[in-house]
Amino acid sequence: xxxxxxxxxxxxxxxxxxxxxxxxxxxxxxxxxxxxxxxxxxxxxxxxxxxxxxxxxxxxxxxxxxxxxxxxxxxxxxxxxxxxxxxxxxxxxxxxxxxxxxxxxxxxxxxxxxxxxxxxxxxxxxxxxxxxxxxxxxxxxxxxxxxxxxxxxxxxxxxxxxxxxxxxxxxxxxxxxxxxxxxxxxxxxxxxxxxxxxxxxxxxxxxxxxxxxxxxxxxxxxxxxxxxxxxxxxxxxxxxxxxxxxxxxxxxxxxxxxxxxxxxxxxxxxxxxxxxxxxxxxxxxxxxxxxxxxxxxxxxxxxxxxxxxxxxxxxxxxxxxxxxxxxxxxxxxxxxxxxxxxx
Numbered sequence: 317x318x319x320x321x322x323x324x325x326x327x328x329x330x331x332x333x334x335x336x337x338x339x340x341x342x343x344x345x346x347x348x349x350x351x352x353x354x355x356x357x358x359x360x361x362x363x364x365x366x367x368x369x370x371x372x373x374x375x376x377x378x379x380x381x382x383x384x385x386x387x388x389x390x391x392x393x394x395x396x397x398x399x400x401x402x403x404x405x406x407x408x409x410x411x412x413x414x415x416x417x418x419x420x421x422x423x424x425x426x427x428x429x430x431x432x433x434x435x436x437x438x439x440x441x442x443x444x445x446x447x448x449x450x451x452x453x454x455x456x457x458x459x460x461x462x463x464x465x466x467x468x469x470x471x472x473x474x475x476x477x478x479x480x481x482x483x484x485x486x487x488x489x490x491x492x493x494x495x496x497x498x499x500x501x502x503x504x505x506x507x508x509x510x511x512x513x514x515x516x517x518x519x520x521x522x523x524x525x526x527x528x529x530x531x532x533x534x535x536x537x538x539x540x541x542x543x544x545x546x547x548x549x550x551x552x553x554x555x556x557x558x559x560x561x562x563x564x565x566x567x568x569x570x571x572x573x574x575x576x577x578x579x580x581x582x583x584x585x586x587x588x589x590x591x592x593x594x595x596x597x598x599x600x601x602x603x604x605x606x607x608x609x610x611x612x613x614x615x616x617x618x619x620x621x622x623x624x625x626x627x628x629x630x631x632x633x634x635x636x637x638x639x640x641x642x643x644x645x646x647x648x649x650x651x652x653x654x655x656x657x658x659x
Contacts, residue, residue, distance in 0.1 A: 320418075322374035323411045325381035326404070326501050327430045334379055341386075341513065344379045345520050353380035355526050358387050361403040362396060364596070387523055389505040390514040391530035395560035395591060397505055402562060402593035405498035412490055421452050424489065431496040433459045441481045451476060451483035455492065463495040466564035468628055547645035548632050549625050550574050560591045566628040570642075572607045573619045577643050582608060619643050 321330035334340075344350045357380055370377055381404075388400045412424065421437060428435040434456035438448040457472065460482040464470045476483040484492065507513075517523045546554070553571045556563050563571075568589070575585050585604050589595055602611065609616030621641050625631045639645050 318374050319370060321378040322370035323415060323418075324408060324427065324497075325378040326385070326497065326504060327427065329430055330378055331382065334375065334382070337375060339375060339379050341383070341516065344383050345516060345523075347376075347379075350376055350380050350383060351520060351522055353377070354383035354387060355522060357381055357384035358400070358526065358530070361400045364403055364406075385501060385504060386510070386513050386517060387526055388530065389510055390517050390523075390527045391533075393530055393533060395593075396530055396533060397502070398560045398562065398593040399595075401498045401501040401505075404501055405494045406594075408497045409490055409494040412493065421486070424486075424493070425453065428455070428489075428493055428496070431493065431500055433463070433493075433496055435459075436481060438481075438483050442478050442483070447476055447478075447483055451485055453486065453489045454478070454481035454483050455489070456480060457482050459496075460492065463492045463499065465491065465495065466629060467566055545646055547637055547639070547642040549622075549630050550642055552632050553630065554588070557588060557591055560593060562593050564628075567630055568603075569607065569617075570620050570625060570628075570630060572604055573617050574642055576604075576608050576616075577619050582610070 317329070317333050320327070321333045324330060344354075353376060361384070385400070385404075388397050391397075412418070412427070418424070418427075425435045425437070436454045438452050438454045441454045442448050457477065457480050460472060460475075464472075468474075472482060514527075518527065550571060553563060553567045556567070557571070571588075572585055575588070582601065582604050586597065586601050589600050590597075606612045607617050619642055620628070622631060622635055622637065622639060625642065626635050637645055
């Protein structure tokens, strides 16, 4: 249990283990060692530094990780909170896939249960079927919809579903757990007594200084000021990115093709994505250049049609704009404006 608490500090069972060991928030704040490590975890997470193995002082690591979350929460900076949660969830997946001793399906199902997911072994859902060999783990459809990535490949219609259970292979199951773990972290950051917790943290000088520094950090973003009006789908994607939300890959692809068509250059689009929790400048620039046809296969991609945007779940009007492609929306809006002007 000690190792589980260190590996996955935001599980309920990890918190219960620390409490049973007498490690509370107050005792953590009285430990200079835990406080220093918590501040280090904050910095490491925001910089996306490499995973640190749970070898030395696992209880200190677990307590410091939970304290780090409340330090981030105290900064009242949603961008940093989402970046922290994204970084910690990526570390969760790495550890889930690479730590010896927790690779059985049953062990991973137990972790899923701690995160509030309803999970079963596929062999108990589809008895005697070969499906269980390829898709060994089953998850209730409600949980699947809640935590599966918002991507067409993850649409439930593309998955084997039996009696309300969605069957998954191990890699996809772990990916769903990653989003559930991130949601768990964000839920912990919004608990009812978070104001009281932040008040306690502010009385510790090193934490007070760290929170003050974090409050001043904001992503640099570019305002979309283009010709004509942007269609509702693209406005929604831009707003989501600016809020620091983790937009799905389909939304990032769509907005990139659209802004390139609007005349934005690569650097402007890269700057827009700086608000994303998982932003990596090198990867983002390459992907934008690839879509622009500047690298790779040198193919410049077109803006997805309205029907495609709707099938991806990215059309807020359900094809109600009266155009076939988002790029036509601005031209239509401009014509409508011209027609409404007095002669």
